Amino acid sequence: MSAILEEIISHKRIEVEAMSTQEVVRSRRPVSFVKRLENATTMSIIGEVKRASPSKGDINIGIDPKAQAEKYVKGGVDVISVLTDRNYFKGSLRDLETVKCTVDVPVLNKDFIIDERQIDRAYLYGADIILLIVAALDDETIARLYDYAGSYGMECIVEVHTKAEMERALKLEPELIGINNRDLKTFEVDIANTEQLLSEYGNADTIFISESGIRTEEDAERMQAAGARALLVGETLMRAEDPEQVIESLKVAL
């Protein structure tokens, strides 16, 4: 595990230890991203609410998540991702709740999930999808958390960066795999990572999402040619003067 991921995960362990187990009334039915993807004729876009990050520091710290979510939906996003980690990304569960109350598209809770209690909380604050990072979890834990999220009807994006992580992810036979183009050891971002992994694993029976470092229509075309069906875009949209126009340009034909 990279040093930053190890540091974030050890903070999460402390956070989780302080959380109590709660009875959750499962009255809300999560909105499916997979179903939406079945009918997609263009690249699907996951627009992210990302105030800050370990690699970039403050990105758009004072953003109004409601206004940003409205712009994303106007531009045609298929999912909104909300970073809820406070220590490293300056996000919050309140951001997640605000976005969920603003939009009808599925909402992804982007956090560092290591325990069922975080999944209970994600559901309670409105998440339809969660992220499971292969590098941060052993095989038994990922499988357990994957099934637990599924018991709520939530979908999981199983995130990988390397070939070894891809092999581990595929054992789960997940519907969605996110390929992170950011190397968390160096913070270097290179979208060629998606191309390299999909040249070997592109035929797998799963939907691939390319994550991080997507900026231009040309990037979207490269990812489409590589076999990605969706893009997760954070910083580019958070810094854009006109996020709607950027989203439109990234929705290239499949």
Ligand SMILES: O=C(O)c1ccccc1NCC(=O)[C@H](O)[C@H](O)COP(=O)(O)O
């Ligand atoms: O972004 C970081 O610096 C980072 C550091 C450590 C762990 C995760 C990190 N990012 C989370 C993400 O996966 C990105 O927010 C997401 O893929 C969007 O990336 P980008 O479009 O490059 O902002």
